[in-house]
Amino acid sequence: MQYDPKQIEPKWQARWAEAKVAEVDVTAPGDKFYMLNMFPYPSGDLHVGHGRNYILGDALYRFFRMQGRVALNPMGWDAFGLPAENAAIKRGIHPREWTQGNIAREKKQFERWGILYDWSKELASCDPEYYRWNQWLFLKLYERGLAYRGKAPVNWCPSDQTVLANEQVVDGRCERCGSEVVQRELEQWFFKITDYADRLDDGLDMLDQWPEKVKLMQRNWIGRSIGADVDFEVPSLHKSLRIFTTRPDTIYGATFMVLAPEHPDVAALVADNPQRAEIQKWIEGVKNQSNLERQEAGKEGRFTGKTATNPFTGEQIPIWLGNFVLMQYGTGAIMAVPGHDQRDFEFARQYDLPVRVVVTPGGTPAPSPAEMAEAFVVKDESAVSVNSGSLSGLATPKAIETVIGEIESRGIGRRMVRYRLRDWLISRQRYWGTPIPMVYCEVCGIVPVAESQLPVELPLDVPFTGREGNPLAKDPRFVNTTCPKCGAAARRETDTMDTFVDSSWYYCRFITPRDQTKIFDSRLVNRWLPVDQYIGGIEHAILHLLYARFITRTLHDMGLVEFEEPFQRLFNQGMITKEGYRDPSENMSWVALNEVEWRDEKPVRKGSGHELVAEVGKMSKSRFNVVPPDELIERYGADTERVYTLFIAPPEQEAAWSDDGVVGASRFLNRVWHLGQQLLEMSGSGDAGPVSSDRMIRKMHQTIDAVTARMQRFQFNTAISALMELSNAIGEYVSAGGRDTKALRVAYTALLQMLHPLAPHITEEMWELLGNGGFILVAPWPVADPALMLEDVVTIAVQVNGKLRGQIEVAAPPTEESVFAAVNASEKIQQWVTGKQVVKRIYVPGKLVNMVVK
């Protein structure tokens, strides 16, 4: 019988579904394992690169199940978001229909890949039964003062007509559409994530099963800085300006101050300046610049005309405005220490402001400011304060402690911790999202919707014009309501929530997804969470994971969950890339694959014959390098795609897809199939044949040992190569005439079981053909016998002066005596030794001998 994946794959997919093999009773006892792939945005088009992510998760899920864990592997849909709304505008399909269609397609694709999810727990964030709990969560955060409305400069994308989070602005442009982002002042809803900045930073230390890279990215994003706030008096205005610094020890070198152009005290500072008009104009110009333009402009500033008192030197120092000082960070004002801060140094040189050296590398004299080419910014134990009053002579860490003490005792400031992290702006001026459950009453002001009135549902029959912003705001039936408090006419909030709110707690909802009475069942969530293994792309290293960690802590503080970290172990899979072709003669435009032809092993463009440039990169339609799974499955089967995907490279690494490489995986599965057929044909003849099966059985035990360890460590590529070796060993036994069907059956069955997580269909089929009952999926994982792993003859490498000169074979177990006896008996080795003096003999037990001769 031929291996025919087209026949067997749908058969087993149907059987798994019928038997509901992946459904978990969350109340049943057992050693739980919560496996989770980040729920996807349903775009409808999955390619082999996406496949890697889910195949990886499924392989692990099946492996842990076979190891006896009660494994839960749920799946859902991050179903709100802009693309659905854009589709509505472009094609006139309602976002809900578009989304549901995509969900159906992706679900079908998962099935075709042979991926097992517990579909009884499926959820979609656009379902009112889900997003009502988003709204409930919002109300709870509001009660606790963690959701607030504030006026803030926001990033506005003129093309998408919406506000963007800082995270969604990349190089001053909209992450999604690439338009240049402008600043606007708007009333927005925020979550107070900054209240949790310390806990989010400290918590990273506990996450010992997270990639270091992700933790570092989160640390940088939170940007915790320890320093001090210090007040500088402005005598002419009888008030003070507060600054934040991480280097209070350099305060004797503060020769001027710089304020952000948006600083609230600017107007007072320039009020009587004759150049006021020009300064105002300059400020307006800076304000209108995007962050990107501001940086490209270089450092610019204006003198306010006023001075402040340096509290330590007593000197009057000029107060400047500077475009490089950010209002959003710290106090929006700095003390400038040009000697020890590169930015201040550049500003000082540009405007000819004094530079003073107050820290030196230990033991060296202070350089003359005029000769300095850059600021001296070392702040470890090696740096020492000079020209700094009582601080002089102290190493920097000590100087910082000392000066903070003085600042506090003089009452001019205090120790301060500040963060780069800002509050999470969740308002979106968009339709396809969770309506924020708030009402504006003319009498009572801002009033939360009563819990009993949830969900605030999205009206479905609204027009999508793509102009004039959010359709919700134009729908009087939605907007007009009554105040929950006083009953007067009121207006609904028309902003919807950032979709990162949806994804920041969905992993809890999966445990009790149909609960109509509460967000989730705390008792069961505490049993199943944290997620044992979370898998997803590195693109979520900051946003999603930080928000999820934040929301989990708020749930913890509300007493709803016992844990603070939602994801115990995190894995980021690498991207699958593929070469695409660009035409240098046409402005490096991407060329469709059917336009490419090969001449002398070089890609050229059909017709023009122009030579093309191949470039390996992310799969995307615009590069014409997407590999859709359909043809692949049609031709080779899903099991082949799975094995190739896992074999291609270590899963955390980026990997280039090769159409040729797929053939190797296909051949391997064909060989496994063929071996099974041969075994079936042999049917228990008593004759064991001319060769011993010991070698094969030994290989089996070695393979069980290796594969078990490698699966646990995500080393699927080397697990597969070990299985290929076992398959080759079984094949060699059979072609040498081995007919011990009992041994063959043992070895082959172990091969099938270990292969099952990687190639589930073919292994179920052969398991059945061999007469086993039930699913191979639920058969216990094979166990290696260490005694049977040992070789009876050991090969030992022999080096002379560190160079390999031969190999010897010794009966197991090798001893130092038996090994050197064999070395002395080997002519090949002795020719390198005779006539020389053996200075040293090194013996690495069971592995290697090195003779050092002179």
Next chain:
RNA sequence: GCGAAAGUGGCGGAAUUGGCAGACGCGCUGGACUUAGGAUCCAGUGGCCCAAAGCCGUGCGGGUUCGAGUCCCGCCUUUCGCACCA
């Protein structure tokens, strides 16, 4: 600029603690079986050399060691992250 990771055959990649570099697979070469082969099976495949013996070989240059892909020092290249955050 700062931070992190990675450089191994024609290609993807192997190589617990320093211990036979190139497992496994692709491709390629030769052969078998075939009407045919983009099927299957067998053999070979890091470089130099007709071959053997031997020599060379893990980005480059040093070092430690009996022994270095692995450890140390100094470079080079690539990728990713951050980027006026005081």
